[in-house]
Structure formats: structure tokens, C-alpha cells
Amino acid sequence: MSTMVLQQVINGIVTGGLYTLIAMGLSQIFGVLGISHFAHGSVVIIAGYLGYTFTRVLGWALFPSVILSIICCTVVGLLMERFAYRPMMTKPQINIFILALGMLFIVDNLAEMIWGPDPLAIQAASNVPIHIGPAVLTTFRLAVVLINFAVLFGLWGLMKFTKLGRSIRAMAQNREAAKILGVNLNQTSALVFGIGSALAGLCGIFYTSMIQIVPSSGGTLVLKGFAVMILVGLGNIPGTIVGGLIMGLVESLGATFISEAFKDSYGFLVLILAMLFKPDGLFNRKTQIKY
Amino acid sequence: MKKGSMRIGKVLLSVLLIAVLTSMTAACGGSGSGSGSDGGADADGGAKTGTIVWGVDDSLTGTGAGSGLPSYQGTVLAVEQVNAEGGIQIGDTSYTIQLKEYDNKSDASEAVSTLTKLLDVDKVHFVIGWGSSTATLAAAQIAMTRQDDVTMVVGNGRTPMLMVYNTQGNIFRSGTGNVYDPIGIVQYMKEVGCNKTGVIAMMNDTAYSVSAKQYMEKFEECGIESVGLENFEANDTDFNTQVTKLLHAGADSILTVGNIIESATIVRTIREQGSDIPIVNFSAGTGSQWLGVCTNEQMNNCYTTRPWASAIGATDDGTQEAYTEAYIARWNDSPAQADCQAYDDVWIMKAAYEKAQSTDPLEVRAAMKELKVSDLDPRCVDAFEALDGDKLFDEFNQAYAPYQCMRWSMEEKTWTLAAVVGRNLGPAAHREYVLEQREKEGL
Incomplete structure (x- = not known):
């Protein structure tokens, strides 16, 4: 029993890492621009489908395919920011919310038209099982965990020690004050979108390699990303890592000990409970950006 | 000049349209009769x-x-x-x-x-x-x-x-009809080394759930211990939980009962959890369908059973x-x-x-x-x-053919015929099932 629990914990940590990646981008974008960027899920599936096309259809090597997919996602994110969200920034929030949802649905339908409704997968290179005590993890899954931590550590450093990080934090705390202090709002917004979309691209590649992608995957993942973001509180990078892991573990253990059929519900149940007792998030005293 | 050529163009277009419609009408013939x-x-x-x-x-x-x-x-x-x-x-x-x-x-x-x-x-x-x-x-x-x-x-x-x-x-x-699939196939599972089998089945689909239950009923008769039944739904993509549970319950073999893509993903998950046990799949499909999800190496030690289908060498007449x-x-x-x-x-x-x-x-x-x-x-x-x-059809209008047991070939990267089972088993088993169910349903 304890061996099985250990294995499920490892499964949950790996899945939770994916939730962390998507939540991180969402958190940055919401923090800086106040946008509920549901189309972030679209960016995830674009990465997955492009990765699939490059590696499986065109037969390219995995590494350049991944890099190219992430670059494409970054460009898509920048285009969304520049041509969809920026013109809408002065409009009511509900307009932006519907716009984001609309983009998610459009990309979902386009993906189904182009790649079909069936699940597609990228075959991860050198993906062999390795034993960690009684539990098993593939080399690819281990790499995903390590890359996640490295990327998030890098992001934490960027936010904490660079001028761009200070600009982002300034914008998140007070947009007008940041402008007065010389922060280029448009440029910073674009960079936040670019970074967030690159993280979403990485998440899409990992998801398609470890699990499989279907057109509706984007919607499911972005909801979980939002759940993590709300669970831990806005813009808290270490908190987001923990939140993603909580979500992954709750799902994995819930499916093991309660029922696999309700796997997607367990994380949201925890979110609701957390909101009842810590409305500002598990790790925030009040809603603010923390690094 | 421009108007003139436009008029000529319109006339030509009309003639062409009439010609096309006429030829289409001729090709279609008259309206269909009551016999189709x-x-x-x-x-x-x-x-x-x-x-x-x-x-x-x-x-x-x-x-x-x-x-x-x-x-x-x-x-x-x-x-x-x-x-x-x-x-x-x-x-x-x-x-x-x-x-x-x-x-x-x-x-x-x-x-x-x-x-x-x-x-x-x-x-x-x-x-x-x-x-x-x-x-x-x-x-x-x-x-x-x-x-x-x-x-x-x-x-x-x-x-x-x-x-x-x-x-x-x-x-x-x-x-x-898949009612008698298990009869010969479970015996074949025993032959390929299945002694303690875990089942992962698409239980919200009538055809698959009926089959999964029938397989499990037959396990005991053939000396196979069932270590558990895990469920999944169409379009599920993550099977880590189910696979972990069955492997840790001591399964030395897995039977998947569901659609091809999901079954292939289960195979991949089992292999990614470091297990090389035999996996028997209810759905067959083509080699390329499985290789769309799994690698050739992951398909090693995989089997499938299916109703009679085209298999090289299955008959001597070249059919x-x-x-x-x-x-x-x-x-x-x-x-x-x-x-x-x-x-x-x-x-x-x-x-x-x-x-x-x-x-x-x-x-x-x-x-x-x-x-x-x-x-x-x-x-x-x-x-x-x-x-x-x-006669080809029985009293229920059902035809019968034996089952083929296929093994994954690492060389050919597809299923190859390993055994033929269930010959002559079908009619009696099917008849018994249909009559029993009709009685239950009052038909």
C-alpha cells in the first residue's frame, strides 16, 4: 500500500508541475494587466499540436521542435496581447473576459479542424523508466520535474533581481505610479505575455509528451491553472509551485482512494475549502504580488 | 467592348451550365424506385x-x-x-x-x-x-x-x-457478436503467461462493459486470478492512477477493454511505469494506430484478440x-x-x-x-x-467465424497471427446468450 501511495505521490508531483507552469503565466498576466487570460489554454494546445506536427508528421528532432514550438507560442502570446487585449484595455472587464473565452473556443475548434478530435502524443526521446526505491519514474518525467524547477527558479530570479522584474512588480502594484516612474507599460505588458506564453508552450509540450493532447485540453488546463493561482494567491512564485503540487497530489490521491471518475473535481473541492478559510489564498495575507 | 465581351461570357457560362445540368440529369437517370x-x-x-x-x-x-x-x-x-x-x-x-x-x-x-x-x-x-x-x-x-x-x-x-x-x-x-469472445481467448491469455490479471475497461460503454465482465467471469474457470477492475472513459488520456493501482495489486498481466487509442495509451503508461508484463488488448486496429501512441519497444509482449480478419498466412488460398x-x-x-x-x-x-x-x-x-x-x-x-x-446465418441472422490471437511483431511493427481460437464455439454460446437475454427483457 505504502509503495502504491509513493508511486501516486510521484505521479501527482509530475502532473502538479504542469499545473504550476500554466498557473505561473496566468498569475503574471493577471497581476500586471488584470486580465483573466482564458486563451492561455489555447497557447498550451498550440504548443502541443505544433510539437506533434514537427516531430511526428514532419519527423524533425525533438529538441529543435520544442524550441520552435515555444517560440511560436511566444509569438502567438505577443500577438494576442498587441491585437486582442491592448485595444480592449479601456473597455469593461466583461468584454475582455468574453474575448478571452472566445479565443479559447476558436483555437479549440480550429485545432479540431486541423488535427481532428482524437488524442495525439509526442514520443519523448530516451524515455526509459528509472527506479527510485520502490517507485518508478521515466527519465522524461524526471526531466520535466527538474526543468520545471529550473525554469521557475529562473523566473523567480528574473522577478527579484532584474530591472524587468522590478517593472513588472511595479506595474502589478500600481500601474499609474509605474508609468510616472518611467516604466514602459506597453513593452512590459508584451514581455509579460511573451514570458507567460513561453511557459504555456513548455507546458503544452510536456503535456503532449507525457499524457496526450485533445482540442479541449486547453480549457481543462487553464481552469486548473486559475484554480492554482487563486488557491495560493496572486503572483506568488514559490506559492504557485506548492499550489500546483497540491493540485496534482490531491487529484492523484483522490483518484486512488476515492474514485478515478471524479479526478478533475478533487482539486476544485480543495480550492473551495481553501477559499472558505483563506479567501486571499493560502500564502498571501492580502491580494498582492509577492516574490 | 468590355460590355460586349461580358455579354458573350455570360452566354457561354449559361450554355456551359445547361450542358452540365443536362449531363448530370442524364447520368442520374430517373428517380429511384421503391426498391432503391x-x-x-x-x-x-x-x-x-x-x-x-x-x-x-x-x-x-x-x-x-x-x-x-x-x-x-x-x-x-x-x-x-x-x-x-x-x-x-x-x-x-x-x-x-x-x-x-x-x-x-x-x-x-x-x-x-x-x-x-x-x-x-x-x-x-x-x-x-x-x-x-x-x-x-x-x-x-x-x-x-x-x-x-x-x-x-x-x-x-x-x-x-x-x-x-x-x-x-x-x-x-x-x-x-462479442458474447463468446472470452471462451477461447482467456485460455490463450493463460498460455501467454497471464496468471494474475488486472482489467482496465471502458465501463460506461455497454459493449465493452459486457465483455469486461464476461472476461472476468471466465478468468476463474481458466485458473487466472483477477486482481482488480479499473474504469476509464472515452477520450481519457491519463491512466497513471489506474495502472499504478493494478501493478501494485500484484498484476502479472493486464487486459485492456476499450477503444484503440485509449488502450494504446494504457500500454504506454504501463511501460513507462517500468513494467514489461504481457498486455492483452480487446481492440485490435492497425499497427499504425498503436504506433501513433506507443513506441515499437513499448508494444513488445502485447497481444490482441479479434474476430477473423485479414492476416498474412492465415489461409493457404492467397485470399x-x-x-x-x-x-x-x-x-x-x-x-x-x-x-x-x-x-x-x-x-x-x-x-x-x-x-x-x-x-x-x-x-x-x-x-x-x-x-x-x-x-x-x-x-x-x-x-x-x-x-x-x-448456411451462413443462424436463426438470429448472425454469422460466425473463429477468433484470431495476434502478437505484436517487433520486426514487422504490427500485429501478426499467433493462434486461432473459438472455432465452432460461437453458435451455441451466442444462442444461449440471446435467448437468456430475450427472456430477461421479455422479448
Whole structure:
């Protein structure tokens, strides 16, 4: 029993890492621009489908395919920011919310038209099982965990020690004050979108390699990303890592000990409970950006 | 000058349009008769020709497309072959087969709608295809209430309940009902080293859940211990939880009962958890479908069982090789079970029309009921069992063929024939099941 629990914990940590990646981008974008960027899920599936096309259809090597997919996602994110969200920034929030949802649905339908409704997968290179005590993890899954931590550590450093990080934090705390202090709002917004979309691209590649992608995957993942973001509180990078892991573990253990059929519900149940007792998030005293 | 050339252009366009419409009208002939066919003498007064229209209702998209698409391709291949050789011969008239095709999207309500359209709008009387069970079973409910209007000829829609509901006798099935799958197959599982087996099944699908339960019932009889049953749904993509539970429950083998893509993902998950135990899959499909999800290495020690289908070396007469070659040439993909059954259905239909020497739907149906295995074209892929009097169909309009056990070949990167099981087991087991279920349902 304890061996099985250990294995499920490892499964949950790996899945939770994916939730962390998507939540991180969402958190940055919401923090800086106040946008509920549901189309972030679209960016995830674009990465997955492009990765699939490059590696499986065109037969390219995995590494350049991944890099190219992430670059494409970054460009898509920048285009969304520049041509969809920026013109809408002065409009009511509900307009932006519907716009984001609309983009998610459009990309979902386009993906189904182009790649079909069936699940597609990228075959991860050198993906062999390795034993960690009684539990098993593939080399690819281990790499995903390590890359996640490295990327998030890098992001934490960027936010904490660079001028761009200070600009982002300034914008998140007070947009007008940041402008007065010389922060280029448009440029910073674009960079936040670019970074967030690159993280979403990485998440899409990992998801398609470890699990499989279907057109509706984007919607499911972005909801979980939002759940993590709300669970831990806005813009808290270490908190987001923990939140993603909580979500992954709750799902994995819930499916093991309660029922696999309700796997997607367990994380949201925890979110609701957390909101009842810590409305500002598990790790925030009040809603603010923390690094 | 510009106006003048525009006018000439319009006139030319009108002439062209009239010519196209005229030729289309001529090509289509008159409106179809009540028999879903029409015919007449050739322009030169020679041999008469005509057209027979059949409906094709299949799962071209959706969760059943893994079976429905090959099924459709098998149908088209056979129809092309029949038409290329002059069509169906009735008296001195050669009838060309024309297909009216609909995609039921693997959805029950859509299948009801497409069958109704075929009957009421397209006025066809024979509907073939039916590659997946869910859609087929739903459409059968309509067919049962309109027994004078339609004959369903089913291929791979193998749910055992189909023949339970076929009380009006207007549904025929060449694919073996999956009620007796477990009898020989579980014995084969024992042979390949399954002693403690975990089952992962798509339990929200009637056909799969019935099969999974039947397998588990047979485990005990064959000395296999069942270590657990885990559930999944169509389009699930993450099976880590279920696989972890079964492996840690001590399974030395896994049986998957569900759609091909999901089953392939389960295989991949088992291998990624470091296990190389034998995996027996209920769904067969083509090699390329499995390699779309798994690597060749992950497929090592995998097995599948399926109703009789094209398999190189399965017979000595070259039938299997010829079919495989024709299918690959036409579709650039290797054949599976669903396409073979649909392919055979076309030849069964042809034999029935020629036996009836009529295009009257009820006469053709009656002739189909009396078909003998020896009436069939030798190109039929299935090794049909000759029932009493050499008949093809039993009292429930079910044909029988043995099962093939396939092993994954690392060299050929596809399934290869390993054993044939279940010969002669089908009729008695199926009969018992249908009668028992009919009694339960008061039919």
C-alpha cells in the first residue's frame, strides 16, 4: 500500500508541475494587466499540436521542435496581447473576459479542424523508466520535474533581481505610479505575455509528451491553472509551485482512494475549502504580488 | 467592348451550365424506385444496366472512428471491386452499386437521425457499415420498428445486445457478436503467461462493459486470478492512477477493454511505469494506430484478440494476401478487423441479390437469410463457419467465424497471427446468450 501511495505521490508531483507552469503565466498576466487570460489554454494546445506536427508528421528532432514550438507560442502570446487585449484595455472587464473565452473556443475548434478530435502524443526521446526505491519514474518525467524547477527558479530570479522584474512588480502594484516612474507599460505588458506564453508552450509540450493532447485540453488546463493561482494567491512564485503540487497530489490521491471518475473535481473541492478559510489564498495575507 | 465581351461570357457560362445540368440529369437517370434501384437498356440497345443504391452509416468521426473509418474503407473497396467487374447481375441486367454515405459521429442520437434520413429522404432499403456498437445499437431501435423499410447489414458493431433486439429479423451481422469472445481467448491469455490479471475497461460503454465482465467471469474457470477492475472513459488520456493501482495489486498481466487509442495509451503508461508484463488488448486496429501512441519497444509482449480478419498466412488460398494488398493499395494503410467485415458485407449483399434475382428489398432479405457459405465470393476475408445446411446465418441472422490471437511483431511493427481460437464455439454460446437475454427483457 505504502509503495502504491509513493508511486501516486510521484505521479501527482509530475502532473502538479504542469499545473504550476500554466498557473505561473496566468498569475503574471493577471497581476500586471488584470486580465483573466482564458486563451492561455489555447497557447498550451498550440504548443502541443505544433510539437506533434514537427516531430511526428514532419519527423524533425525533438529538441529543435520544442524550441520552435515555444517560440511560436511566444509569438502567438505577443500577438494576442498587441491585437486582442491592448485595444480592449479601456473597455469593461466583461468584454475582455468574453474575448478571452472566445479565443479559447476558436483555437479549440480550429485545432479540431486541423488535427481532428482524437488524442495525439509526442514520443519523448530516451524515455526509459528509472527506479527510485520502490517507485518508478521515466527519465522524461524526471526531466520535466527538474526543468520545471529550473525554469521557475529562473523566473523567480528574473522577478527579484532584474530591472524587468522590478517593472513588472511595479506595474502589478500600481500601474499609474509605474508609468510616472518611467516604466514602459506597453513593452512590459508584451514581455509579460511573451514570458507567460513561453511557459504555456513548455507546458503544452510536456503535456503532449507525457499524457496526450485533445482540442479541449486547453480549457481543462487553464481552469486548473486559475484554480492554482487563486488557491495560493496572486503572483506568488514559490506559492504557485506548492499550489500546483497540491493540485496534482490531491487529484492523484483522490483518484486512488476515492474514485478515478471524479479526478478533475478533487482539486476544485480543495480550492473551495481553501477559499472558505483563506479567501486571499493560502500564502498571501492580502491580494498582492509577492516574490 | 468590355460590355460586349461580358455579354458573350455570360452566354457561354449559361450554355456551359445547361450542358452540365443536362449531363448530370442524364447520368442520374430517373428517380429511384421503391426498391432503391433503377435500370434500363443501354443506349446501343445491348445489355441492360441499372443502379442499386445502398446506405452507408458509419462512425467516421468521434470515439468509434477507430473502427468506423476502416469499416467505411472496407465497404468502399468492395463496392469498387464489384462495380469494376460489372456490378450485380440480375437476369440480363447489370446493376452498379451506388453508396449514400452518412457519418453518425459515433453518437447514438446522430445514428438515429442518419438512419431516418437514409430511409425517409434517400429512400434506401439496405444500410451497411455500422462499424461501432454504440451507434449501431441506437439505430437498431429504429430499424426494429420499420422492419418492412430497412435491412441493416452490420459489420463490426459487435455488441451482443444487437441480436437480442433483432426480433423482427431485419438485422444481419457478419461480425461475430462479442458474447463468446472470452471462451477461447482467456485460455490463450493463460498460455501467454497471464496468471494474475488486472482489467482496465471502458465501463460506461455497454459493449465493452459486457465483455469486461464476461472476461472476468471466465478468468476463474481458466485458473487466472483477477486482481482488480479499473474504469476509464472515452477520450481519457491519463491512466497513471489506474495502472499504478493494478501493478501494485500484484498484476502479472493486464487486459485492456476499450477503444484503440485509449488502450494504446494504457500500454504506454504501463511501460513507462517500468513494467514489461504481457498486455492483452480487446481492440485490435492497425499497427499504425498503436504506433501513433506507443513506441515499437513499448508494444513488445502485447497481444490482441479479434474476430477473423485479414492476416498474412492465415489461409493457404492467397485470399488474405490479395485483400491486404488491395486494401493497402487503395487506402495506404494496413487492414484491421472492421474493414474486413464491412468488405465481406458487400459481397454478402451481392450474393443475396443474385440469389434472389430481384431488387425487391424483401425478396433480397429473404434470400440473404438462406445464403450458404458456398454462395459467397471467394474473396470474402472472413473464414465463416458453415452452419447446418452450409448456411451462413443462424436463426438470429448472425454469422460466425473463429477468433484470431495476434502478437505484436517487433520486426514487422504490427500485429501478426499467433493462434486461432473459438472455432465452432460461437453458435451455441451466442444462442444461449440471446435467448437468456430475450427472456430477461421479455422479448
